[in-house]
C-alpha cells in the first residue's frame with residue numbers, strides 16, 4: 011500500500027527550524043500538549059500536496075503559514091514542506107486510466123520505490139508571495155501534481171484526509187451519501203463516473 015513515510019517541514023507554521031518526521035506503516039498517533047503543533051503537521055501535508063486552501067489550513071492567507079519567527083517586516087522569507095511516499099506495492103493503472111508519461115512535468119515510474127513532493131512558499135521583500143511545487147526535484151504546477159497524486163489514489167476531493175468537522179458530517183449524512191464515500195475509498199466511484207461518461211456519449 012502507498013503511504014507517507016516522511017514529512018519534512020521548514021519554517022512552516024509553528025516549526026521555526028527544520029524538522030523531519032519519519033512515519034511507519036499502520037496506525038500512527040501524534041501526541042503532545044495543546045498548541046504544540048500536532049495539527050500543523052497535518053496542515054503541512056495538506057499544504058505540500060495542494061489539498062486545501064489557506065482556510066483549510068487554519069490561516070487567513072498563505073503567508074500566515076510561514077513561521078512568525080522568520081517573518082520580518084519588509085524582509086523576504088520562505089517556508090517549505092516535503093512529503094515522501096513509499097510506493098512499494100503500488101500497482102500503476104495506466105491502461106485503465108488511459109494515462110501515459112506527459113511530455114513534461116513529473117511522472118511516477120512503475121517500479122519506483124519512493125516519490126517526494128515539495129512545496130515552497132516565498133514572500134518577497136515587498137510582501138508579494140508565490141508558491142511552487144516540485145516532485146522528485148522536477149518543478150510542476152498543481153494540475154501536474156494532482157495528475158500524479160490521482161495515480162496514487164490521492165484525490166483532492168477524496169477522503170484521504172478526514173478533518174475534525176468531516177467526522178460529524180459523515181455521521182449525520184444519509185446512508186446513500188455515506189455509501190458514496192465507501193465507493194470512492196474502494197476505487198469503485200472512478201468506474202461509476204467512467205460508465206456515466208460512456209453512457210453520455
Ligand code: ATP
Nearest residue numbers: 023024044045046047048049050074075076077078
Ligand atoms: P491541540 O491539541 O489544541 O489540537 P495542536 O498540537 O494540534 O493543539 P496546532 O494547532 O498544530 O496545535 O498548533 C497551534 C500553534 O501553532 C499555535 O500556538 C499557533 O500560534 C502556532 N502557529 C500557527 N501558525 C504559526 C506561525 N505562522 N508561526 C508561528 N506559530 C504558528
Ligand code: MG
Nearest residue numbers: 045048049050
Ligand atoms: Mg490540533
